[in-house]
Amino acid sequence: MSLSRVGLIGFGTVGAAVYELIETNLWEAFEVTKVAVGNPNKARSAAIGDLLCDANELVRSSEVDVVVEVMGGESPALELIKTALTAGKRVVTANKELIAKHYDALMEFGGDLRYEAAVGAGIPVIQVLKTLARTNRIQSIQGILNGTTNYILSEMEARQAELAPILRESQELGYAEADPTSDIEGFDSMYKIAILGAIASGEQLDLTQIHREGIQEMSLQRVQEAAEHGKRLKLVATWSRESGARVVPQALPMDHPLARVDGVLNAVKIEGDFMPSLTLMGTGAGGRATASAICGDLVASAPSTMSS
Template identity: 45%
Template sequence: MSAGVVKVGLLGLGTVGGGVIKTIRLQQEKLFARLGKRIEIVKALVRDSEKERAVQVDPALLTTNFEDVLKSDVDIVVEVMGGVEPTYDYVRALIEKGCHVVTANKELLAKRGPELVELANRHQVHLAYEASVAGGIPILSVLRQFLRTNDIHGVRGILNGTTNFILTKMEAEQLPYQEVLKQAQELGYAEADPRSDVEGFDAMYKLYILAQLVYGESLPLANVVRKGIADLSPGHIRIASELGYRIKLIAQAQKTEQGIRLSVQPTMLPLAHPLAQIQDSFNAVQLSGNIVGDLLFTGRGAGELPTASAVVEDLAYLLTQPFTPHPAWEEKTAEAQPAQAEDERVLCYLEGSCPAATPDRVLHFLREAGVTVTKLKVQFDLGGVLRAGLIATGIREEHEAVLKSDFGLDVRCFPLLETA
């Protein structure tokens, strides 16, 4: 690291990369006062060096060849290009060269994190990733502080702003999913291909990273319960509201007697629950510690400046801290987890047009099967058409199968998150 200057390379100069440059320029004097060095962007890897960009950059800094970054005598590289290939190969080469790496790439960490952590430790370089989980919310830094004194027995939250925006609009304006998704794409909240967000992959990657930090281990991604929001309807949202609940895509990590349980799925929350109050594109993370109790952190989880803020904070942090080995990341293999435990309360949405599907017959079947129904809300029951929601304990897949085969009902069960 040359005297008075920190040389930084960028992998990617899209929305977040542009935000990183803007943030460094805006905060250059404060960073100099804090670090005693000036941060200089010396090379940026891009797909198209001729493309017009929202931030002005000296064309001489741009390259489409990774080797130019590797040979440019950089001290730190900020990776915001996303994806796993060829990103993993680039990050690996930089670490082997002795470069510190700051990344916002949750998919890369969730799929290759154990290897990258081991590699960074071997070469004694920082691998910083605050921006990978919740954008501008410094949740990883908070967890590192709390883990010194608290046992964290639960982490849950809304980790994807796109899906939270969609669910907020669907409820507020009673619009179907596809219509709101189109609005989200027009506003820039959703990609042209929104599958990573709406099918729960994005939140799952972030949850994997949180579990590694909190528990020192995580599950293989294939063992995480993951359900998205693409099949949610205004009917689901209305019946939830009529029963006193709101649907959110909740990511949750818990340590149980059977091991770690990780899930990302649409979940029913009481309207008074803190996470039920998180609207639009905001994210939130709730921690439960044995000493501090419950804490809630909220803020914008994505976007140019929130994510760039976390990247630059990481950059500043690693310039002021000596290298210390990062705790190893481990994966514990486990049996595939059921979507819900047998004794878990769920909200079931029933819809169908079979004459046998009357509320009384459905309730009689469930009670005979040992299912406890504590609340029923019939949304529509006329001429053999039934739309209803019920809160039940003990409902299993075989019960759902009978409701479909014998009663002609489409069944969708949502877990309930009752405790604050």
């Protein structure tokens, strides 16, 4: 098997974990040869010091066979990915916003682009949904797709606290971003359900048509009232063939498969016409779980018998 040379765009929590996973478990098949970072002046692991290069250079480099994009955001990620694909490189990305907003264009662009880590971190929901959608007419998808809001809702109930102090603490612990808008207001969940809906239906969803409510107005009182009725509040992202996608906090009865998905866990339930119900649950955030999905894509894209 020939060694694939990996160019890594982004070296935060996820990028560093991808590097570690390759070094630990995939060193026989992959080697990181280039790393592009947002701010090269920041202290970086000594191991990658020699690999640093500009992202525009990386996606054109003759020393890179496959590009891993974990910088996030729409721009310049989109142009970098297109340039890499045009140069004949395989591309693996965890960028949910990019895939959700440019699904049709990227699918039509051609080339080997994979994005398992864009939804549910280490939960292989993209792979599973694609397989299922080839044989089943997918009827509906329902998921808890954002670990930050799920952690906050879990902690509000467990500790009988309001949202503001839990959010502040989550930010201090690194569970929530300094600017938590994307998570708290449901954008992150919206991008993810839009990707799943696109796979299930075969075409990009119009994000402006997705009803989206976040948990920014969630009160302890509402959490308590749900608990009194034997229910648990969750930020649920839903897609159905009839009604399209939406993101709304819902009080789920305790026997619902998603009701007991607590903390930073993610889960997604899929219903097809032949497979009545399939639920996937697991670590939905964090560097190592996300790296696991990214490296699964790396291996699947490798031109060797390894992916059989």
